[in-house]
Amino acid sequence: KTIQDRHGPRKIPDGLMFGAATASYQIEGGWDADGKTENIWDYMTHKNPCVTDDCLNGDIANDSYNQYKRDVEMMRELGLDFYRFSLSWTRILPSSFPDKINEAGIQYYNNLIDEMLRYNIEPMITLYHWDLPQKLQEMGGWTNPHIVNWFADYARVVFEHFGDRVKYWITMNEPREICYQGYGDVTKAPKLNIKGFAEYLCAKNLLVAHANAYHIYNNEFKAKFGGVIGITVSAHWYEPETENDSEIADQTMQFEWGQYLHPIFSESGDFPVSMKEKIATKSAAQSFARSRLPEFTADEVALVKGSSDFLGLNHYTTYLVNNKTSDINSVPSYYDDLGGTRYQSEDWKAAASIWLKEVPSGFYNLLTRLRNLYNNPTIMITENGFSTRGGLEDDDRIDYYVSYLDAMLDAIDEGSNIAAYAAWSLMDNFEWMRGYTERFGLYEVDYKSPQRTRTPRKSAYVYKQIIRAREIDYHYKPQMTGMTID
Numbered sequence: 020k021t022i023q024d025r026h027g028p029r030k031i032p033d034g035l036m037f038g039a040a041t042a043s044y045q046i047e048g049g050w051d052a053d054g055k056t057e058n059i060w061d062y063m064t065h066k067n068p069c070v071t072d073d074c075l076n077g078d079i080a081n082d083s084y085n086q087y088k089r090d091v092e093m094m095r096e097l098g099l100d101f102y103r104f105s106l107s108w109t110r111i112l113p114s115s116f117p118d119k120i121n122e123a124g125i126q127y128y129n130n131l132i133d134e135m136l137r138y139n140i141e142p143m144i145t146l147y148h149w150d151l152p153q154k155l156q157e158m159g160g161w162t163n164p165h166i167v168n169w170f171a172d173y174a175r176v177v178f179e180h181f182g183d184r185v186k187y188w189i190t191m192n193e194p195r196e197i198c199y200q201g202y203g204d205v206t207k208a209p210k211l212n213i214k215g216f217a218e219y220l221c222a223k224n225l226l227v228a229h230a231n232a233y234h235i236y237n238n239e240f241k242a243k244f245g246g247v248i249g250i251t252v253s254a255h256w257y258e259p260e261t262e263n264d265s266e267i268a269d270q271t272m273q274f275e276w277g278q279y280l281h282p283i284f285s286e287s288g289d290f291p292v293s294m295k296e297k298i299a300t301k302s303a304a305q306s307f308a309r310s311r312l313p314e315f316t317a318d319e320v321a322l323v324k325g326s327s328d329f330l331g332l333n334h335y336t337t338y339l340v341n342n343k344t345s346d347i348n349s350v351p352s353y354y355d356d357l358g359g360t361r362y363q364s365e366d367w368k369a370a371a372s373i374w375l376k377e378v379p380s381g382f383y384n385l386l387t388r389l390r391n392l393y394n395n396p397t398i399m400i401t402e403n404g405f406s407t408r409g410g411l412e413d414d415d416r417i418d419y420y421v422s423y424l425d426a427m428l429d430a431i432d433e434g435s436n437i438a439a440y441a442a443w444s445l446m447d448n449f450e451w452m453r454g455y456t457e458r459f460g461l462y463e464v465d466y467k468s469p470q471r472t473r474t475p476r477k478s479a480y481v482y483k484q485i486i487r488a489r490e491i492d493y494h495y496k497p498q499m500t501g502m503t504i505d
């Protein structure tokens with residue numbers, strides 16, 4: 020495939036929905052407004068401000084708690100079909116539990132949803148995008164098996180309040196990042212770093228919690244409201260360095276995203292067999308009494324299997340993989356269990372984020388693999404995007420979006436069932452450990468202005484044009500003035 024060689028406009032099939040995505044902690048601010056309590060990102064950044072690159076946090080962020088009307092205005096300017104955002108658990112349930120529902124929090128989300136619906140923009144809600152109540156963290160967070168009930172209780176409150184108007188639901192954003200980065204490493208809150216154990220406990224509990232929310236929606240709300248509910252994973256494409264590396268590349272994908280997708284989307288359910296075997300063998304050789312990867316009971320396998328109406332996919336980049344065993348991994352650890360080495364080519368076009376290179380063929384390869392592995396599930400692309408250091412003339416971002424959309428259309432032509440595409444992100448926002456140093460927005464945000472003024476970048480004009488014309492082109496030369504609402 021030489022997708023980048025193609026020139027001239029290319030049609031986008033009817034029915035594919037276009038949107039943009041954000042997440043609560045990254046944009047809302049209002050960290051203690053009107054009864055909201057601390058989540059793990061509030062707690063971590065307050066306790067240790069320079070845990071982020073610029074020593075900044077999400078206390079105010081984009082002030083979307085107050086600026087939501089401007090956010091909806093931007094959606095209208097772009098002509099979005101839908102907007103994906105997440106809910107702050109502690110804004111809705113300050114005690115973490117449903118004993119007390121915070122009316123101000125409910126009101127905020129009602130205002131946002133109603134403002135969107137006024138202009139025919141479909142809300143797509145993520146229940147959990149990383150801002151766990153700090154109190155639950157102190158009780159073990161995702162390693163405590165009771166969280167499967169805590170999450171279910173929260174989900175029911177959310178469906179009760181917003182289910183009448185919201186038809187697209189995502190339970191979790193990126194289990195791998197929650198579990199591996201937060202529990203097996205130090206690159207996300209709560210930075211637990213209990214390698215080779217905590218990330219696996221998290222994975223199991225998170226999948227059961229997800230399935231509980233799915234079944235609550237199906238059993239108690241779906242007949243009335245008729246929406247759909249799924250999970251979003253992040254998935255890179257892993258390209259074998261040579262022919263001899265294809266097995267380790269497959270293994271890597273089974274660990275990285277198969278760990279979460281296989282239990283839900285495969286015929287057999289449960290963690291991937293090869294992953295269970297690898298970790299069990301290592302654990303035995305390391306003299307543990309049992310595998311460090313916890314087992315699902317037969318009931319849990321059945322509960323989780325099939326628990327998604329669609330596969331939510333966040334895709335950004337590609338890695339090369341080879342079989343060289345690296346001795347930098349601690350033992351035990353996830354990467355020691357997995358083996359092999361991952362890296363990116365110097366030849367790939369680089370974004371501002373160290374991990375992000377532009378490899379559109381990887382997107383095509385990934386979509387093709389998912390189609391073949393899981394019997395062509397309905398896929399919603401819930402994130403895809405490119406980072407810069409800021410500035411309105413973002414030609415690199417435009418190039419990224421056009422070439423990734425082109426790759427997606429190749430997969431659709433070959434039968435992939437893709438229902439939606441969301442750009443990450445509607446606007447710049449708090450980029451986790453990177454603070455505000457990396458910018459993913461179609462709109463630039465001025466963090467020096469009290470209103471957090473949002474200004475469309477060149478890519479915003481192009482995205483608007485793509486959505487309006489329903490085609491992509493490699494030759495955009497937009498006028499960067501007079502953003503209008505059509």
Ligand code: GBH
Nearest residue numbers: 042192193196206253333335374402443450
């Ligand atoms: C998404 O994750 C998140 O859902 C979103 O909140 C975030 O703003 C967006 O990406 C942009 O980053 O720092 O070298 O350890 C995307 C998948 C996988 C990307 C882990 C960052 C960390 C690499 N992420 N990766 S490193």
